[in-house]
Amino acid sequence: MIMAKTITYAKLVWLVTFFYSSYSFALRPSSLDETITIAVKVNSAYLPGKPSGYLGKEISCVFNRMGQKYRFVELPWKRAQFLTKQGEVQGFFRAVKNNKRDQYASHVRFETREMRYYALANTPIDFNKLSSADNNNYGIGVAFGGFSERWAKKQGFNITFSPQENTNLTKGLLLKRVSVIITSKEVMNQFISLERRDPADFKSALAAESPAGIYFSNIFLNEHKGFLTTFNSHVATCIKQFPNPLINHGIE
Numbered sequence: 001m002i003m004a005k006t007i008t009y010a011k012l013v014w015l016v017t018f019f020y021s022s023y024s025f026a027l028r029p030s031s032l033d034e035t036i037t038i039a040v041k042v043n044s045a046y047l048p049g050k051p052s053g054y055l056g057k058e059i060s061c062v063f064n065r066m067g068q069k070y071r072f073v074e075l076p077w078k079r080a081q082f083l084t085k086q087g088e089v090q091g092f093f094r095a096v097k098n099n100k101r102d103q104y105a106s107h108v109r110f111e112t113r114e115m116r117y118y119a120l121a122n123t124p125i126d127f128n129k130l131s132s133a134d135n136n137n138y139g140i141g142v143a144f145g146g147f148s149e150r151w152a153k154k155q156g157f158n159i160t161f162s163p164q165e166n167t168n169l170t171k172g173l174l175l176k177r178v179s180v181i182i183t184s185k186e187v188m189n190q191f192i193s194l195e196r197r198d199p200a201d202f203k204s205a206l207a208a209e210s211p212a213g214i215y216f217s218n219i220f221l222n223e224h225k226g227f228l229t230t231f232n233s234h235v236a237t238c239i240k241q242f243p244n245p246l247i248n249h250g251i252e
Helices: 002-027 054-066 077-086 132-136 147-155 166-174 185-194 218-223 227-241
Strands: 036-041 070-075 091-096 105-120 159-161 180-184 202-217
Touching (some): 036 077, 054 070, 077 091, 077 202, 105 147, 105 185, 105 227, 147 159, 147 180, 166 180, 180 185, 202 227, 218 227
Parallel strands (some): 036 070
Antiparallel strands (some): 091 202
């Protein structure tokens, strides 16, 4: 019985090792003649055909101009970053540039991500004086688990409203669940467009901004010298070809 259990466990270890090795080999190209794999968050809004699919189209445009075969795979966000760090996938997007990611990957900027304060137009608030100390007077809302939540916590805000979905965040502002929300310009403008709201119903101010785009694994780049230079040479053209439709309308 002990021998049977040992053999069964050994087989299990072998199968897991074989599966992981096969999975890794399938995702990691030996040359640029093979397909490279770019990870995105599960249910990403940035894939072609999705609400913010302009970015997926821009990145696809670059690869097509390079003649580079590629595929997008949806993965849990932490897993996408871990596999990029290990070189098992070649990159991930849409990603805001930060020091932690810079340690194992190289960022290519496609746009600037703006995090903005939003309030109802008739709310008596001066955004220039807004600080964590004001939070007792002005409840702060952010989407749970996102960049805006991490930024707001880092600034010392005591968050009083954090729904899972951006639509519930913006509706919470309308229902006066909070006085101020922090979200991206794209999210707010999309809400205004879909809900047919008047931009004059809201007021806004810049909270923070940072480069956003795609990260490529440094392991991959070290194995394929010149890839990043070629990729970068096509970025401006593809941004012009597939501009962000949510950036240039709605509330500023």
